[in-house]
Amino acid sequence: MAEEMEQWLSSLLRLTDEEEKMTEKQIKIIQAAVDIFADKGYASTSTSEIAQRAGVAEGTIFRHYKTKKDLLLSIIAPVMSKLVAPFVLRDLHQVLDTEYERFEDFLRAMMRNRLEFVVKHAPIVKIMLHEIPFHPELQSQFKEQLFPQVGERLKRIITHFQSRGDLIEMPPFALLRMSVSAIMGYIFTRCYLFPEHDWNDQEEIERVVNFIMHGLAPRKE
Amino acid sequence: MAEEMEQWLSSLLRLTDEEEKMTEKQIKIIQAAVDIFADKGYASTSTSEIAQRAGVAEGTIFRHYKTKKDLLLSIIAPVMSKLVAPFVLRDLHQVLDTEYERFEDFLRAMMRNRLEFVVKHAPIVKIMLHEIPFHPELQSQFKEQLFPQVGERLKRIITHFQSRGDLIEMPPFALLRMSVSAIMGYIFTRCYLFPEHDWNDQEEIERVVNFIMHGLAPRKE
DNA sequence: CTTTAAAGTGAGTAATCACTCACTAATGAG
DNA sequence: CTCATTAGTGAGTGATTACTCACTTTAAAG
Numbered sequence: 001m002a003e004e005m006e007q008w009l010s011s012l013l014r015l016t017d018e019e020e021k022m023t024e025k026q027i028k029i030i031q032a033a034v035d036i037f038a039d040k041g042y043a044s045t046s047t048s049e050i051a052q053r054a055g056v057a058e059g060t061i062f063r064h065y066k067t068k069k070d071l072l073l074s075i076i077a078p079v080m081s082k083l084v085a086p087f088v089l090r091d092l093h094q095v096l097d098t099e100y101e102r103f104e105d106f107l108r109a110m111m112r113n114r115l116e117f118v119v120k121h122a123p124i125v126k127i128m129l130h131e132i133p134f135h136p137e138l139q140s141q142f143k144e145q146l147f148p149q150v151g152e153r154l155k156r157i158i159t160h161f162q163s164r165g166d167l168i169e170m171p172p173f174a175l176l177r178m179s180v181s182a183i184m185g186y187i188f189t190r191c192y193l194f195p196e197h198d199w200n201d202q203e204e205i206e207r208v209v210n211f212i213m214h215g216l217a218p219r220k221e
Numbered sequence: 222m223a224e225e226m227e228q229w230l231s232s233l234l235r236l237t238d239e240e241e242k243m244t245e246k247q248i249k250i251i252q253a254a255v256d257i258f259a260d261k262g263y264a265s266t267s268t269s270e271i272a273q274r275a276g277v278a279e280g281t282i283f284r285h286y287k288t289k290k291d292l293l294l295s296i297i298a299p300v301m302s303k304l305v306a307p308f309v310l311r312d313l314h315q316v317l318d319t320e321y322e323r324f325e326d327f328l329r330a331m332m333r334n335r336l337e338f339v340v341k342h343a344p345i346v347k348i349m350l351h352e353i354p355f356h357p358e359l360q361s362q363f364k365e366q367l368f369p370q371v372g373e374r375l376k377r378i379i380t381h382f383q384s385r386g387d388l389i390e391m392p393p394f395a396l397l398r399m400s401v402s403a404i405m406g407y408i409f410t411r412c413y414l415f416p417e418h419d420w421n422d423q424e425e426i427e428r429v430v431n432f433i434m435h436g437l438a439p440r441k442e
Numbered sequence: 443c444t445t446t447a448a449a450g451t452g453a454g455t456a457a458t459c460a461c462t463c464a465c466t467a468a469t470g471a472g
Numbered sequence: 473c474t475c476a477t478t479a480g481t482g483a484g485t486g487a488t489t490a491c492t493c494a495c496t497t498t499a500a501a502g
Binding site: 268 | 460
């Protein structure tokens with residue numbers, strides 16, 4: 001069962017499905033854009049610089065992408081949906097409905113897998129985090145589509161374990177917020193604040209999971 | 222004692238010391254810049270737009286600030302240092318050395334105060350978060366000056382309470398990371414993700430403090 | 443080989459950029 | 473009032489911007 005879940009999670013690490021139908025130059029353009037966007041930010045990156053780094057004429061960029069923003073969105077969109085994919089797919093429900101699953105196993109598997117994803121796509125995730133607040137389309141995609149789905153699903157998971165007495169009585173949203181804070185806190189520190197530090201992921205994940213489990217366990221008098 | 226600490230913390234909320242020696246137009250410029258920077262980002266804000274919003278000629282901006290970046294830094298710098306001020310000042314040490322202080326009181330006071338600070342200066346903090354990664358001067362100021370000081374001081378605080386048996390045995394940096402994650406997780410959700418939500422800060426702060434205290438308490442067999 | 447569509451090019455363009463400068467207005471000390 | 477310093481102005485500047493378009497190259501199907 002745990003193995004099934006691991007396998008299924010692993011399948012969610014890939015970004016695109018084998019880079020379908022892209023010319024060599026188009027791939028170069030995306031790579032160059034990701035590099036420079038992550039380095040200097042979208043707004044202060046010029047299309048001429050992207051073309052130069054990609055070894056392409058500037059016109060080639062606009063043959064494939066109508067505008068500069070189009071290029072940005074084509075980079076961010078797949079990461080945005082894949083990042084939260086494990087919490088959206090219908091599979092999740094059936095995975096979780098197996099009675100013998102424990103909350104900490106769920107936490108461990110999810111944290112390990114999402115960390116792996118962010119490590120693998122760090123530059124694009126960085127671009128995403130920086131650009132979401134400045135592009136209303138991205139904001140609404142997150143706030144009106146992704147979050148409600150994900151939030152609702154995770155809330156149900158939380159209440160499931162709560163009703164089994166594994167978690168303290170508390171509004172599910174607060175429980176969710178604190179679990180996610182602890183997990184993201186590590187991923188952020190690990191990937192963006194001190195990426196060059198020599199991290200022992202295994203150990204740190206155990207620490208965070210224990211932190212959450214003890215912090216949110218029902219209080220015994 | 223707790224009152225002393227509260228008073229001292231409150232004094233750290235103000236940004237500038239009564240806006241010294243600024244003309245009316247200069248203040249207008251700063252306000253306009255903060256507004257637009259927070260809204261669209263530094264790189265995609267033009268000086269002409271700032272001038273327009275401030276009701277000033279474009280030349281006036283450059284009378285007071287040599288470059289556009291100069292304007293940005295004059296906005297960010299004071300927030301950057303004031304944001305971490307409570308963890309840098311020498312005062313902190315003597316406040317903490319009082320034996321009867323408990324870790325959870327420290328957490329509570331700090332969290333309440335820093336939340337208040339971020340609420341008060343939310344737009345500038347947003348600008349800061351977005352621009353730090355793209356401006357090496359800011360990065361190094363954070364990584365080489367602020368963090369080492371703050372980190373070292375906080376580590377000492379952690380080990381202090383650890384040696385009293387209030388906290389679990391664990392590398393201080395990990396303890397620090399998890400405490401800060403939990404606190405920042407709330408402040409971030411509260412101020413940036415869902416600022417319009419009807420938050421009960423008092424209640425939520427208690428939840429986070431309890432989460433941390435239980436999550437990091439020494440494990441009893 | 444011929445044809446056709448798509449991929450790729452790079453000089454060109456109008457708009458916008460941060461910034462300058464020669465100038466006027468306001469202010470405050472002597 | 474006088475004068476000197478600072479604050480404020482806005483037209484002007486060269487550089488850069490995202491994007492276009494008439495053109496050439498590539499490649500695969502018939």
